[in-house]
Each structure stands twice: as structure tokens, then as C-alpha cells.
Amino acid sequence: KQEVTQIPAALSVPEGENLVLNCSFTDSAIYNLQWFRQDPGKGLTSLLLIQSSQREQTSGRLNASLDKSSGRSTLYIAASQPGDSATYLCAVIIGTASKLTFGTGTRLQVTL
Amino acid sequence: KAGVTQTPRYLIKTRGQQVTLSCSPISGHRSVSWYQQTPGQGLQFLFEYFSETQRNKGNFPGRFSGRQFSNSRSEMNVSTLELGDSALYLCASKRYTSQTEAFFGQGTRLTVV
Numbered sequence: 257k258q259e260v261t262q263i264p265a266a267l268s269v270p271e272g273e274n275l276v277l278n279c280s281f282t283d284s285a286i287y288n289l290q291w292f293r294q295d296p297g298k299g300l301t302s303l304l305l306i307q308s309s310q311r312e313q314t315s316g317r318l319n320a321s322l323d324k325s326s327g328r329s330t331l332y333i334a335a336s337q338p339g340d341s342a343t344y345l346c347a348v349i350i351g352t353a354s355k356l357t358f359g360t361g362t363r364l365q366v367t368l
Numbered sequence: 369k370a371g372v373t374q375t376p377r378y379l380i381k382t383r384g385q386q387v388t389l390s391c392s393p394i395s396g397h398r399s400v401s402w403y404q405q406t407p408g409q410g411l412q413f414l415f416e417y418f419s420e421t422q423r424n425k426g427n428f429p430g431r432f433s434g435r436q437f438s439n440s441r442s443e444m445n446v447s448t449l450e451l452g453d454s455a456l457y458l459c460a461s462k463r464y465t466s467q468t469e470a471f472f473g474q475g476t477r478l479t480v481v
Contacts, residue, residue, distance in 0.1 A: 288467060299372075299458055300472035307467065345411070347470075354399060354462065355424050356470060358411040 258283045258350055262359035270367055273336050277362045279329040279346035287349040290356070291320050291331050293342040300345065303331070336366045370395065372461045372473035380479045386447040389476045393440050393461030399423075400442040401470070402434060405456040414457075417442050449480045 259282045269275050279289070288307045292300040304313045304320040306329070312321040319332040329346055343363045347356040373392040381387050393400050401424075402414040413426040417436035434444045446453055456477050460470040 290470060292472070297456075297477070299374075299474040300460075302469055302471055305469045347411075354401060354416050354418075355413045355426070356401070356403075356411075356460070357413070360410050 258286075258348060258357045260346060260348055260357055260359035262344075262346060262362050264362060265360065266363040266365075268365045268367060269336055271336060271338060273366075274332070274334050275336055275364070277331040277333070277344050277346075277364070279331070279359055281327045281329075281348050281357075283348075283350055284324045284327050285350060286324060289320075289322055289329050289346060289348050291318075291329075292345045292347065294345060294361070295342050303344075333364075336364075338366050338368060341365050372459055372471055374457075374459050374473035374476050376476060377474065378477045378479075380481060381449050383449055383451060383480055385449050386445065387449060387478060389444045389446075389457055389459075389478075391442045391444070391459030391461075391473060393442070393459075394463075394471055397461040397463050397471075398440050399462040399464065399468075400436055400440065401460040401462070402442070402444050403458045403460065404428075405458060405475070406454075411458070414444065446478075451480050454478060454480045 261280045290305045291303040306322045317334040343361045345361045347358045375390045399418045401416040416424045420436045431447045436442045456475045458475045459473045
């Protein structure tokens with residue numbers, strides 16, 4: 257059974273700091289990995305999708321990497337801003353099933 | 369381009385009642401999946417529909433059911449509501465297969481009293 261872990265569960269950083277969020281998965285036979293952010297009481301916003309054949313993806317201040325052999329992905333956020341405060345979730349898809357298996361999330365707070 | 373639309377946004381129901389939630393995917397997307405989010409269990413997969421057929425089903429009781437229409441809109445039904453069904457129900461839209469990006473709606477907050 258695929259398990260997805262995100263550490264830390266919560267993180268508080270001052271504005272302007274660069275930070276890394278971690279995502280670990282137990283089954284390396286993933287199809288792809290997707291990072292989301294969720295604001296309180298809201299739906300999920302897709303940030304980045306990494307296909308299994310890719311090593312990283314970039315969008316603006318965000319960079320996500322994928323290392324299937326070690327079962328890890330990282331989300332790098334450069335020059336953090338208070339608007340980045342949210343819960344960040346990673347999710348993996350295994351094989352041809354379309355089901356997303358989610359991590360427990362990292363709650364990020366960026367302070368002024 | 370319109371995103372994923374879920375209705376209603378909020379619902380309050382009484383134990384034993386049934387409820388129907390609706391999801392309209394992004395235009396051109398044929399896959400719709402449903403997820404339940406609770407503080408204790410996180411995000412859990414309910415089921416996925418593609419071209420009006422259920423493709424995958426999560427580990428939920430038979431009280432949870434769904435369907436998809438020819439225009440790709442999907443409905444989820446929960447019968448005989450229990451207090452533990454209180455959750456945020458999220459719908460995800462994908463164009464085709466597992467390789468494509470999933471886009472989520474704002475969710476329906478269901479409270480069972």
C-alpha cells in the first residue's frame with residue numbers, strides 16, 4: 257500500500273526566506289507526482305505536476321524535484337511571501353489508476 | 369476558461385437523510401474523481417468516473433455512490449447520513465488519463481447534525 261509522508265507538518269518562516277518542503281512515498285512505481293496548495297476551507301490549487309520520467313519542474317518561484325529511486329520529492333519556494341501561507345500537499349499516482357494518494361500536508365506560515 | 373464547479377458550497381443535513389452533490393468539470397475534461405477530506409483522515413479517494421463509467425472505487429461503504437452524465441458532469445450521493453460523514457467533499461477534473469494534471473473545485477462542506 258502506497259504511503260505518502262510530508263515533513264514537517266508545520267513550518268513558520270520570515271518573509272523573504274527560501275524554503276524546502278519534503279514529500280516521501282513508499283512505492284517508487286509512481287506514474288506522476290503533483291503538488292497542491294490549499295487555503296483554509298478552500299479547494300486544492302495545482303502548483304506543479306512532475307511526470308515519472310522527469311526530474312524537476314519549475315513555475316515562477318516554485319521548483320519541484322522528483323527522485324523515484326529514493327522515493328522523495330521536494331518543493332522549493334524562493335523568496336517566500338505572506339501570500340504563500342497555506343497548506344501544501346503532495347499526491348502520487350501509481351500505475352494506470354487515476355487515484356491520487358495524498359500526503360498529510362505541510363502547513364506553512366510566512367510572517368512579516 | 370471556467371474551472372471546476374461544485375454545488376452547493378455548504379450543506380447542513382440531519383442524520384439519516386440523504387444528500388446529492390454536483391460537480392461540473394472543466395470543459396473538455398472527461399474524468400471526474402471525488403475525494404473526502406476530514407481533519408482525522410486527510411484526503412481519501414471515493415471514486416472516479418470516466419465517460420460515464422466508474423473506473424475506480426475507494427474503500428467507502430455502499431452508502432456512497434456516484435454517477436456521471438454524458439456531458440461529464442458528475443453527482444455524488446450519500447444515503448443514510450452519519451455524523452462521521454461531515455467533511456469537505458472535493459471533486460477533481462482531468463482531461464484523460466493518469467498522466468494528466470488534476471484540477472480541483474472549491475468543494476462542498478457537508479455538516480451532518
